[in-house]
Amino acid sequence: MAKIIVIGAGVMGASVAFRLAQAGEDVTILEAVRVGGGTSGISFAWTNSNHKLPRPYHDLNVAGMRAHAALAEEFGGTPWWHGGGRIEWEAEADQAAHKENVERLRSWGYAAEWISPAQVAELEPDLDLAVIGDAAVAYMADDGWLDPVVYAHAMVSAARRHGAKLELGVRVREVETQGARVVGVKAEDGRRFGADMVVNCAGRWANDAVLDSGLHIPLAPTVGLLVFTPPVACSLSHVLGNPICDMRPDGAGRLMLHVNEIDAKVAPDTTPGAGMPEARELVQRAISIFPGIGPVEPEAARVTQRPIPRDGLSAVGPVPRIEGYYLAITHSGVTLSPFLGKAVADEIAHGKQRPELASFRPERFFN
Numbered sequence: 001m002a003k004i005i006v007i008g009a010g011v012m013g014a015s016v017a018f019r020l021a022q023a024g025e026d027v028t029i030l031e032a033v034r035v036g037g038g039t040s041g042i043s044f045a046w047t048n049s050n051h052k053l054p055r056p057y058h059d060l061n062v063a064g065m066r067a068h069a070a071l072a073e074e075f076g077g078t079p080w081w082h083g084g085g086r087i088e089w090e091a092e093a094d095q096a097a098h099k100e101n102v103e104r105l106r107s108w109g110y111a112a113e114w115i116s117p118a119q120v121a122e123l124e125p126d127l128d129l130a131v132i133g134d135a136a137v138a139y140m141a142d143d144g145w146l147d148p149v150v151y152a153h154a155m156v157s158a159a160r161r162h163g164a165k166l167e168l169g170v171r172v173r174e175v176e177t178q179g180a181r182v183v184g185v186k187a188e189d190g191r192r193f194g195a196d197m198v199v200n201c202a203g204r205w206a207n208d209a210v211l212d213s214g215l216h217i218p219l220a221p222t223v224g225l226l227v228f229t230p231p232v233a234c235s236l237s238h239v240l241g242n243p244i245c246d247m248r249p250d251g252a253g254r255l256m257l258h259v260n261e262i263d264a265k266v267a268p269d270t271t272p273g274a275g276m277p278e279a280r281e282l283v284q285r286a287i288s289i290f291p292g293i294g295p296v297e298p299e300a301a302r303v304t305q306r307p308i309p310r311d312g313l314s315a316v317g318p319v320p321r322i323e324g325y326y327l328a329i330t331h332s333g334v335t336l337s338p339f340l341g342k343a344v345a346d347e348i349a350h351g352k353q354r355p356e357l358a359s360f361r362p363e364r365f366f367n
């Protein structure tokens with residue numbers, strides 16, 4: 001049995017730790033803050049494989065969606081995952097690109113279809129159809145969204161049932177090596193944890209856990225702003241993608257709002273607040289789609305960063321040069337984590353090379 005340290009307890013670390021512990025490994029999760037306290041706790045968390053190019057990355061995300069669905073049988077239910085699908089339309093100028101994307105998805109066997117205004121009204125009775133105008137509307141039936149912290153907690157709990165240990169408040173600063181082998185990690189407070197293998201699942205902060213810059217992975221993180229309404233009387237029950245304001249339910253009647261171009265107005269060190277003008281703008285945009293919400297102010301705004309390897313694709317696998325050091329860093333981690341958790345455990349615990357990971361090896365950054 002190998003002694004394995006997993007750094008980070010977001011959706012990735014939780015999934016990896018669960019599958020490694022289930023495979024019989026001696027797993028310790030070291031988490032600086034709390035379970036789901038990083039990007040996973042501030043994520044739009046739409047489970048999908050929309051606009052995921054090239055094809056191997058699309059397939060990887062579809063595998064993630066299927067892995068989420070398969071958890072229902074394994075856990076007797078998945079209270080952290082919400083289905084229902086996605087309704088999507090685009091601005092006039094983006095109609096051709098939208099059609100091309102949806103037709104490509106259909107040709108790849110993805111559940112995507114064109115729906116009529118009457119069907120939109122049936123799916124979302126409170127939506128003001130006038131905001132859609134003549135735009136073509138697509139419906140992706142297998143898309144959904146996740147409560148990532150609930151999911152991460154469930155995976156950590158399952159890992160602990162298989163004997164894994166969880167240490168909160170441990171900020172890893174150094175992956176320690178002897179010769180060309182990992183022997184453990186050193187934490188900020190000076191504590192040392194011995195290990196045969198270290199799996200870095202620290203997301204956007206992956207490089208902060210490693211002193212040796214030769215082991216750093218090039219990241220191109222982007223900043224995201226999410227805005228939340230208070231509970232409102234609104235039918236919204238799908239993930240809505242559109243040029244005005246992306247939105248989805250967030251429990252107890254709250255709506256989660258996001259607009260890509262407004263992300264550019266915030267910085268990693270922005271202190272978000274319900275009163276910030278960007279938050280108000282997102283709520284106004286949501287009201288223009290669902291006028292029945294009535295006048296309402298934002299309840300909360302949150303900012304975090306996406307853990308994106310420089311080329312936009314996942315980085316999953318061993319790091320060359322050091323034996324026993326493995327990376328699992330990716331954007332779309334909410335969608336991908338249940339699949340990647342299993343794939344990583346197959347590689348580490350069972351010595352099986354997973355062909356699905358061939359295009360996503362970290363070594364592409366180290367050669």
Ligand SMILES: Cc1cc2nc3c(=O)[nH]c(=O)nc-3n(C[C@H](O)[C@H](O)[C@H](O)COP(=O)(O)OP(=O)(O)OC[C@H]3O[C@@H](n4cnc5c(N)ncnc54)[C@H](O)[C@@H]3O)c2cc1C
Nearest residue numbers: 008010011012032038039040043046172203224332333335
């Ligand atoms: C606005 C926004 C929208 C998004 N929308 C989607 C979406 O719709 N669909 C989708 O699939 N994905 C989406 N993502 C991406 C997704 O949320 C991330 O890919 C995913 O949450 C990454 O999970 P993770 O476990 O790798 O990282 P994190 O959740 O950040 O977990 C890393 C953990 O490591 C801990 N940590 C950090 N440094 C250390 C250290 N030195 N020592 C110990 N612990 C450490 C942190 O505290 C944290 O808990 C979105 C992200 C953002 C920001």
